[in-house]
Amino acid sequence: MVLSFDATLADRDFDVSFELADGETLAVLGPNGAGKSTLLDLLAGLLAPTGGRAALDGSVLFDVGPGRRVLTEPRGRGVSLLAQEALLFPHLSVLENVAFGPRSRGVHRTTARVTALHWLERAGIGDLAGRRPAHLSGGQAQRVAVARALAAGPSLLLLDEPLAALDVSVAPAIRTLLRDVLAERSAIIVTHDPLDAFLLADRVLILDGGRVVESGRTGEVLTRPLTAFGARLAGLNLVPGRRTTSGFVGVNGLHVPLGPPVAQGTDLGLAVRPAQVAVTLQAGLAPGTSCIRAAVDDVEHRGDVVRVHAAGMAADMAPIDVVTLDVVAGAQVFLTIRHADVAVYPVNRPSLPGPVPGAPLTGDRVDP
Amino acid sequence: MNTAALPRWVVAVAVVGGLFLVLPLVAMALRVDWPRFVPLVTSDSARAALLLSLRTSLSATAVCVVVGVPMALVLARTSFRGQRLVRSLVLLPLVLPPVVGGIALLYTFGRRGLLGSSFSALGIDIAFSTTAVVMSQAFVALPFLVLSLEGALRSVGTRYEAVGATLGAGRWTVLRRITLPLVLPGLVSGAVLSFARALGEFGATLTFAGSLEGTTRTLPLEIYLQRETDPDAAVALSLILVVVAIAVVGVAHRVRPLDRLAVTAAGTPRRRAPEAVR
Amino acid sequence: MTRNGRTRNSCHLVLTAIGVVVLTATGCGAGEPGAAGSGGQADAVDGSITVFAAASLKETFTELAERFEDEYPGTDVTLNFAGSSDLVTQIIEGAPADVLASADTRTMGKLADDGLLAGPAVDLATNILQLAVPPDNPAGIATLADAARSGVKTVVCAAQVPCGTAAAAVEEAAGVDLTPVSEESSVTDVIGKVTSGEADVGLVYVTDVLAAGDAVLGINFPESSSVVNTYPIASLADSGEAATAQAFVDLVTGDEGTAVLQAAGFGAP
Numbered sequence: 001m002v003l004s005f006d007a008t009l010a011d012r013d014f015d016v017s018f019e020l021a022d023g024e025t026l027a028v029l030g031p032n033g034a035g036k037s038t039l040l041d042l043l044a045g046l047l048a049p050t051g052g053r054a055a056l057d058g059s060v061l062f063d064v065g066p067g068r069r070v071l072t073e074p075r076g077r078g079v080s081l082l083a084q085e086a087l088l089f090p091h092l093s094v095l096e097n098v099a100f101g102p103r104s105r106g107v108h109r110t111t112a113r114v115t116a117l118h119w120l121e122r123a124g125i126g127d128l129a130g131r132r133p134a135h136l137s138g139g140q141a142q143r144v145a146v147a148r149a150l151a152a153g154p155s156l157l158l159l160d161e162p163l164a165a166l167d168v169s170v171a172p173a174i175r176t177l178l179r180d181v182l183a184e185r186s187a188i189i190v191t192h193d194p195l196d197a198f199l200l201a202d203r204v205l206i207l208d209g210g211r212v213v214e215s216g217r218t219g220e221v222l223t224r225p226l227t228a229f230g231a232r233l234a235g236l237n238l239v240p241g242r243r244t245t246s247g248f249v250g251v252n253g254l255h256v257p258l259g260p261p262v263a264q265g266t267d268l269g270l271a272v273r274p275a276q277v278a279v280t281l282q283a284g285l286a287p288g289t290s291c292i293r294a295a296v297d298d299v300e301h302r303g304d305v306v307r308v309h310a311a312g313m314a315a316d317m318a319p320i321d322v323v324t325l326d327v328v329a330g331a332q333v334f335l336t337i338r339h340a341d342v343a344v345y346p347v348n349r350p351s352l353p354g355p356v357p358g359a360p361l362t363g364d365r366v367d368p
Numbered sequence: 369m370n371t372a373a374l375p376r377w378v379v380a381v382a383v384v385g386g387l388f389l390v391l392p393l394v395a396m397a398l399r400v401d402w403p404r405f406v407p408l409v410t411s412d413s414a415r416a417a418l419l420l421s422l423r424t425s426l427s428a429t430a431v432c433v434v435v436g437v438p439m440a441l442v443l444a445r446t447s448f449r450g451q452r453l454v455r456s457l458v459l460l461p462l463v464l465p466p467v468v469g470g471i472a473l474l475y476t477f478g479r480r481g482l483l484g485s486s487f488s489a490l491g492i493d494i495a496f497s498t499t500a501v502v503m504s505q506a507f508v509a510l511p512f513l514v515l516s517l518e519g520a521l522r523s524v525g526t527r528y529e530a531v532g533a534t535l536g537a538g539r540w541t542v543l544r545r546i547t548l549p550l551v552l553p554g555l556v557s558g559a560v561l562s563f564a565r566a567l568g569e570f571g572a573t574l575t576f577a578g579s580l581e582g583t584t585r586t587l588p589l590e591i592y593l594q595r596e597t598d599p600d601a602a603v604a605l606s607l608i609l610v611v612v613a614i615a616v617v618g619v620a621h622r623v624r625p626l627d628r629l630a631v632t633a634a635g636t637p638r639r640r641a642p643e644a645v646r
Numbered sequence: 647m648t649r650n651g652r653t654r655n656s657c658h659l660v661l662t663a664i665g666v667v668v669l670t671a672t673g674c675g676a677g678e679p680g681a682a683g684s685g686g687q688a689d690a691v692d693g694s695i696t697v698f699a700a701a702s703l704k705e706t707f708t709e710l711a712e713r714f715e716d717e718y719p720g721t722d723v724t725l726n727f728a729g730s731s732d733l734v735t736q737i738i739e740g741a742p743a744d745v746l747a748s749a750d751t752r753t754m755g756k757l758a759d760d761g762l763l764a765g766p767a768v769d770l771a772t773n774i775l776q777l778a779v780p781p782d783n784p785a786g787i788a789t790l791a792d793a794a795r796s797g798v799k800t801v802v803c804a805a806q807v808p809c810g811t812a813a814a815a816v817e818e819a820a821g822v823d824l825t826p827v828s829e830e831s832s833v834t835d836v837i838g839k840v841t842s843g844e845a846d847v848g849l850v851y852v853t854d855v856l857a858a859g860d861a862v863l864g865i866n867f868p869e870s871s872s873v874v875n876t877y878p879i880a881s882l883a884d885s886g887e888a889a890t891a892q893a894f895v896d897l898v899t900g901d902e903g904t905a906v907l908q909a910a911g912f913g914a915p
Contacts, residue, residue, distance in 0.1 A: 075535075080534055081530070081531065087531050089545075089549075090550070091550060091552075105536045152535045474842050496799065496827040579804065579830055580829055581829070596804075596831070597806040598806075
């Protein structure tokens with residue numbers, strides 16, 4: 001393992017610990033104020049913890065506790081930070097910006113420039129070396145920032161929503177660049193976008209209120225979320241429920257027959273994409289499907305689809321169907337899912353969330 | 369000129385206010401005895417005063433930069449108990465009548481002053497020396513530098529410095545290669561203002577340093593003295609000071625746009641060029 | 647240069663306008679020029695007069711003005727103290743004054759030359775120089791020659807101001823060559839340097855030493871009698887209260903005035 005991290009920060013109610021393997025990229029997700037930036041600042045040395053210990057490649061970043069207080073200066077940590085804004089030094093040329101890291105570590109000017117040019121080429125902008133930051137577009141500036149962060153030769157790269165400030169038309173190209181450069185190195189990326197997590201990270205850490213609420217392999221966490229927040233982030237419906245003799249029974253009454261392996265009484269979660277939840281006025285009775293009756297709570301227009309909320313689940317419908325079926329708040333509908341589209345899995349991992357807030361706990365169950 | 373957005377009387381009052389500031393200077397220029405102007409401003413005493421003024425003001429500005437930059441850094445980048453009080457005290461010479469500053473300096477560095485008596489014992493005599501002039505000027509000019517530099521430091525923020533530190537730069541490197549270049553426009557305009565203030569210093573110099581041609585009699589003191597016997601010379605020399613002041617203000621204005629650039633780069637997201645021809 | 651001329655004229659107009667505004671706004675107690683009749687035939691001693699007096703006359707004239715107002719009920723004396731050359735400049739620029747008491751005959755002569763005096767100036771008092779030293783007299787000054795010793799910090803007035811002119815004349819008369827550390831532009835500044843202990847000795851008028859009280863010690867020196875500074879007083883031609891102005895001049899130059907002035911250290915004219 002390359003990084004171990006365990007820190008508390010009393011006045012921000014922050015208490016997080018995790019580990020990161022060599023060459024691994026960790027995505028940190030969470031709502032605003034969850035402590036994502038605090039995590040990065042603690043690692044970069046811009047903030048001191050009230051307690052805890054972190055070590056990178058065996059060297060201590062901080063070690064604070066009763067009777068001990070070790071805080072390595074930012075420069076000595078081998079940690080580079082790439083922020084939402086490029087923050088290029090406006091008085092230095094692109095090349096000088098990128099050469100800043102090597103120069104600061106005592107590398108000779110000529111060598112530093114070679115290194116800088118190498119990383120600029122790698123970021124696909126070798127031709128911009130002589131420019132001033134003021135004469136760069138947002139995407140170009142962020143490419144320079146990436147090159148600058150990497151040219152410093154960090155053991156750990158921290159990325160704080162590196163795509164958030166970019167134009168949607170530019171973000172994909174930078175994401176591709178990041179994917180390329182993150183492949184072989186240890187990195188932590190704070191993001192709002194599960195797509196970033198999927199494309200860039202091996203593992204995911206979900207923070208809420210200064211605590212880790214979920215963590216695991218990216219595919220695992222984002223296809224089998226344990227928390228309502230994790231599910232929302234992954235764009236999934238999460239129906240909490242229990243194992244009964246006949247299979248899965250959700251808190252909203254949804255029933256899915258299951259095979260024998262899981263013991264009765266186990267807490268389970270059911271994940272399904274909103275697009276795979278069908279809304280009908282008649283109960284669907286096709287084999288391999290499950291169906292519940294529910295009252296529509298809310299109808300939400302989302303561009304080319306309409307999202308219908310009922311029984312603690314979301315279902316996406318084509319607008320024309322909404323009109324045809326006259327789906328409005330309060331209407332009685334049937335929600336149907338195909339068993340092939342759902343994932344049912346134990347959720348008694350770290351902390352089991354309660355029922356989704358506002359979800360009705362009853363619904364008419366219709367077995368296939 | 370587009371005045372549509374303002375009530376006319378506001379513009380009228382503004383014009384009157386502008387005239388109030390400019391007319392006295394025009395009136396003074398009208399009083400200049402032009403045929404005698406060159407001899408008046410190149411007389412031995414005038415030249416001695418002008419050279420002394422430039423020399424001392426430059427020295428005072430240098431003192432302000434050497435002392436004021438660390439002061440501004442401490443005020444802008446650290447926090448400690450009583451910081452607000454310290455800041456108010458630093459700004460005090462701005463609002464203090466210069467004579468009061470001179471008296472205060474006298475009781476500190478004068479022969480019988482708080483520190484002056486020790487200096488005297490060491491054989492260092494500050495009063496009546498050019499050093500005293502520089503000290504008087506630095507005393508009244510220092511707040512200008514500290515104030516404008518602290519403002520620049522605050523508006524630039526600490527984010528670039530944080531980036532520099534994570535890239536491996538030590539504190540001194542961050543200060544030298546990031547912080548100071550970023551606030552350079554603020555530093556230059558602060559230094560220019562300090563220079564202007566030092567050049568105009570009168571009260572504290574008169575009280576603390578005395579008035580002797582070539583040693584302590586700076587241009588403002590010379591003007592004040594010439595008024596007694598030769599008002600024409602006083603007017604001519606005043607005009608020289610006005611011209612120098614205008615030049616200084618011009619320089620200070622010239623560095624402003626740079627100032628704004630640094631602030632923009634650091635602060636609110638500015639409009640970026642569209643993703644270019646890559 | 648028509649354009650230039652026009653600009654200049656309009657500037658003068660505006661300046662005059664501002665001047666009028668200032669006069670009205672401050673409401674100087676002085677009789678406004680021409681207000682009491684341009685002939686100046688106001689025989690009665692009443693009304694308001696403005697007296698411009700040299701700064702060194704501040705204490706004495708303040709007292710004398712009070713006495714004057716007591717003696718002539720209905721009169722009101724406004725005093726304006728400044729350096730003599732300042733006062734003369736102000737009067738030439740049109741400041742409303744009825745009486746001028748100057749610290750030297752030269753500045754008064756300037757007004758006489760310009761025809762701004764109502765009559766010939768009268769000598770009011772005299773003043774001589776004295777050596778002013780800190781009370782403990784650290785340099786042991788006893789004579790004018792002591793002030794010329796090397797290592798002694800001597801402060802004098804600059805040659806451009808009356809006390810400096812006097813100092814230079816005394817130096818010449820006594821054959822002493824002072825090398826001052828500072829040539830101040832006013833007596834106050836010389837006294838200040840002595841009271842603060844910065845200077846070992848200052849060359850100022852005996853009245854200044856008296857006015858400074860215990861803060862400085864005055865030392866007479868024989869050569870001082872060679873340069874006697876005379877204070878002239880005169881009422882001004884533009885006065886709107888000629889009789890009152892003259893009455894004030896009479897009081898100041900009379901027995902009562904002389905007594906007050908001599909108590910302050912001035913000599914008889």
